Amino acid sequence: GESVGLHLPTLSVQEGDNSIINCAYSNSASDYFIWYKQESGKGPQFIIDIRSNMDKRQGQRVTVLLNKTVKHLSLQIAATQPGDSAVYFCAEKLISSASKIIFGSGTRLSIRP
Amino acid sequence: DADVTQTPRNRITKTGKRIMLECSQTKGHDRMYWYRQDPGLGLRLIYYSFDVKDINKGEISDGYSVSRQAQAKFSLSLESAIPNQTALYFCATSDSRTVAGELFFGEGSRLTVL
Numbered sequence: 001g002e003s004v005g006l007h008l009p010t011l012s013v014q015e016g017d018n019s020i021i022n023c024a025y026s027n028s029a030s031d032y033f034i035w036y037k038q039e040s041g042k043g044p045q046f047i048i049d050i051r052s053n054m055d056k057r058q059g060q061r062v063t064v065l066l067n068k069t070v071k072h073l074s075l076q077i078a079a080t081q082p083g084d085s086a087v088y089f090c091a092e093k094l095i096s097s098a099s100k101i102i103f104g105s106g107t108r109l110s111i112r113p
Numbered sequence: 114d115a116d117v118t119q120t121p122r123n124r125i126t127k128t129g130k131r132i133m134l135e136c137s138q139t140k141g142h143d144r145m146y147w148y149r150q151d152p153g154l155g156l157r158l159i160y161y162s163f164d165v166k167d168i169n170k171g172e173i174s175d176g177y178s179v180s181r182q183a184q185a186k187f188s189l190s191l192e193s194a195i196p197n198q199t200a201l202y203f204c205a206t207s208d209s210r211t212v213a214g215e216l217f218f219g220e221g222s223r224l225t226v227l
Contacts, residue, residue, distance in 0.1 A: 043203050043218030099214055105155040
């Protein structure tokens with residue numbers, strides 16, 4: 001069956017360092033992999049996505065890497081700032097399955113001053 | 114003003130009561146969704162609608178029903194609430210014209226069933 005999970009439930013990073021949040025997935029047929037950020041008291045917000053035929057995609061201060069060989073997805077945040085504190089969810093989307101988006105359980109990122 | 118608005122934001126009710134959570138959007142998106150969030154379980158899809166005449170069950174639809182009254186409105190009902198429906202509920206929208214289909218979420222409705 002489909003599942004999207006995360007290696008670690010919590011991650012603590014020194015302010016200014018880079019953060020790496022990892023995610024494992026099981027459905028190799030997924031078309032898109034997506035990262036969402038959820039700040040306390042708010043709904044999730046889209047950060048970046050990557051199509052399944054790509055290995056890497058960069059955004060502003062964020063990079064997503066996709067390793068289809070080991071079914072692994074990661075989100076790298078450069079120069080982590082206090083405003084990056086949030087729960088991060090990876091998600092996958094299979095267009096042939098009515099484009100439903102399946103979410104993982106989330107990783108909480110905390111920033112040490 | 115928020116693009117995706119949920120009401121109420123917080124609700125406490127008793128077992129057996131009927132509850133309706135409402136969602137309205139100003140984004141002009143055709144697709145709308147209801148998700149449930151529980152600690153440690155991420156977001157799970159309850160129901161989704163791709164247009165006004167389209168309703169589809171998600172992963173956990175038992176005990177819930179929905180109504181898509183207009184393109185901009187999608188409501189979630191609990192006909193007879195039970196304590197294990199205590200959760201944070203999110204409405205989301207997306208635009209079918211975008212391939213990736215980014216979801217835009219409301220700020221959530223926290224429901225407590227006693």
